[in-house]
Amino acid sequence: MKSLRIPRSPKVILGLGILGFFVILMIIGPYIAPYSPDNTAFAANLTPSAHHWFGTTSLGQDIFSQTLVGARATMVVALVAGGVATLLSIIVGISAGYIGGFTDDGLTLTSNVFLALPGLPLLIVIDSYLPVDDRSNSLVIGFVIALTGWAWGARVLRAQTMSLRNRDFVESSRIIGEKRLRIMFSEIAPNLLPILASSLLFTILYSIGAYVTLAYIGLTSTAVWNWGTMLFWAQANNAPLSGEWYWFVPPGICIALVGTSLALLNFGIDEFINPRLRAGGLSGRQRRRLGMPRRQRLGLTPVVRSVTTAPRLTTPTQNQVTS
Amino acid sequence: MRIIARRLALYALTFWVAITVNFLLPHFMPGNPLQTMIGKLQTEVTPQEIRAIILSLGGGLKGSLMSQYFTYIGQLLHGNLGVSITQSATVSSILISHVPWTIGLIGVSTVISFLVGTISGALLGWTRGSRLDSLIPTATFFQAVPYFFLATVVLLVFGSNLHWFPVLGAYSQNLIPGWHWPFVASLLRYGELPILSIVLSSVAGWMLGMRNMMITMVAEDFVLMAIAMGLPKRKVIWAAARNAVLPSIANLSLAIGLVVSGALLVELVFNYPGVGDLLLNAIQSQDYPLIQGIFLCITLTVLAANLLADLVYLWLDPRTRTEVAP
Secondary structure, three states: OHHHOOOOOHHHHHHHHHHHHHHHHHHHHHHHOOOOOOOOOOOOOOOOOOOOOOOEOOOOOEHHHHHHHHHHHHHHHHHHHHHHHHHHHHHHHHHHHHHOHHHHHHHHHHHHHHHHOOHHHHHHHHHHHOOHHHHOOHHHHHHHHHHHHOHHHHHHHHHHHHHHOOOHHHHHHHHHOOOHHHHHHHHHHHHHHHHHHHHHHHHHHHHHHHHHHHHHOOOOOOOOOOHHHHHHHHHHOOOOOOOOHHHHHHHHHHHHHHHHHHHHHHHHHHHHHOHHHHHHHOOHHHHHHOOOOOOOOOOOOOOHHHHHHOOOOOOHHHHHHHO | OHHHHHHHHHHHHHHHHHHHHHHHHHHHOOOOHHHHHHHHOOOOOOHHHHHHHHHHOOOOOOOOHHHHHHHHHHHHHOOOOOEOOOOOOEHHHHHHHHHHHHHHHHHHHHHHHHHHHHHHHHHHHHOOOOHHHHHHHHHHHHHHOOHHHHHHHHHHHHHHHOOOOOOOOOOOOOOOOOOOHHHHHHHHHHHHHHHHHHHHHHHHHHHHHHHHHHHHHHOOHHHHHHHHOOOOHHHHHHHHHHHHHHHHHHHHHHHHHHHHHHHHHHHHHOOOOOHHHHHHHHHHOOOHHHHHHHHHHHHHHHHHHHHHHHHHHHHHOHHHHHOOOO
């Protein structure tokens, strides 16, 4: 991983930390939940207390347990959908960019059509026709979400592949007589890694939003607990208007935290791809320690590496500009 | 012109795909589509409802799939989207009474959100490294929150706790809809909270995109030149921002689909009488003709908005107009 040189900015570390926490929750959540999420044995509408950390629903279910158990389905669908969609976009994007010609035209047209179709309404129509037992299957839902979310990644990867296909190393493997598939997936694909990672994060973000939304409007099975189902029940029982904030805030905050962690990681990748953004990833303290001015000077691209070799950033050109 | 024609062709193709998906979905379900649909309805089925379902499947189940397909498209061309199962009215008449609400709500909030986001993003990019940078994590957080959750929180805090805004519906129930001032005033008043929550959810995306472009743009030579010439700061920022905004506008057509999807759910939270609310009711009562009609209607609207965004982009960026078609 050293070759990736992901900037160790606080953003990236925080993002990794939060995401790691929820991945662990996905694995152990159902085992550490104090009660069964369906258990209606408790008093209804309890406010948060030592026994029920997040209170109880109007049916007397423990909200803390529901949040813990719900982590698994939510995260699994998000990861499955994100993974499948990224795989699709790799296949479509790299083949379109590398092979060109009619293949490219066809694949580009397909992805443009999918980009123009509004994703969520399409998802709702497909999902409303799914048989009931498929709606409780995380994998099926994940695949359907992936079907609506791959096009953007494919477009970005295609553009990048096209800029790589005539580079010398690709040309030379072509001359050696490497097979097309091998060139596409072992020569070109590794060079797309940062973009791939960014597109994976975006699709996971999209998938978690799509899944939670489907659950919220009641299009996934209510037998499977996820954060969207919790919001569905909260809305159905008018929790927002009757002031039961503890019912819908925990799942909402969890969704938001996962989303924020993905976005923070994405910042790290952006700064890796575009060095001009990189100094933005430094905290005020780091910047002072490196001897950089508190405010960026115009017309100058602060790059972290040049700072470490030349501690003072006052170059003659810069003085001319600002004085 | 050539570019516009190509975009039009793409959107026409997209709409055709949407229609085909709509037609094929019920036919791909295991078993007889008619039986499946009737089986999904929990209540007693009247002959009228059966007729409505048959219509939505492409005029009876006689004939091959192809002939049904052509019947279906033929009906669509006549504006016939079938009859709603639960509300005894045609789908198109139901849609016509709901669509203006949605277009008004989403249109206004998208414009506000784009303007606020782009302007603040430009300023953030210009003053990078200053204290304003601490806005970015906050913006990221808002971007990650689902629209409907943010709407719920906004509703709880400003509506039912602080009582600053009226909470449910689109206008005061004591008024008769019409073009007179009390009604319009009430319309605006009731619209504030839904618009606020859509803007809050979507503004971060514009802001971050604009900031990144602005940072890249500020390092360009022409900005340096402008400063060296001693132009006033306002003019320099304007020159940089004018160039940085182009990718944002190019992305507008992609973002519209996302914003519409999110905003539909905001309607739901606020009981706004638009398409989102209608869609939820249709889903809950398994009213398939209505769901399909709504899907086609949303698709058509989003595609029209895309075309509009493309036209704006062509108008703003002369390079795209002179580009030679490959």
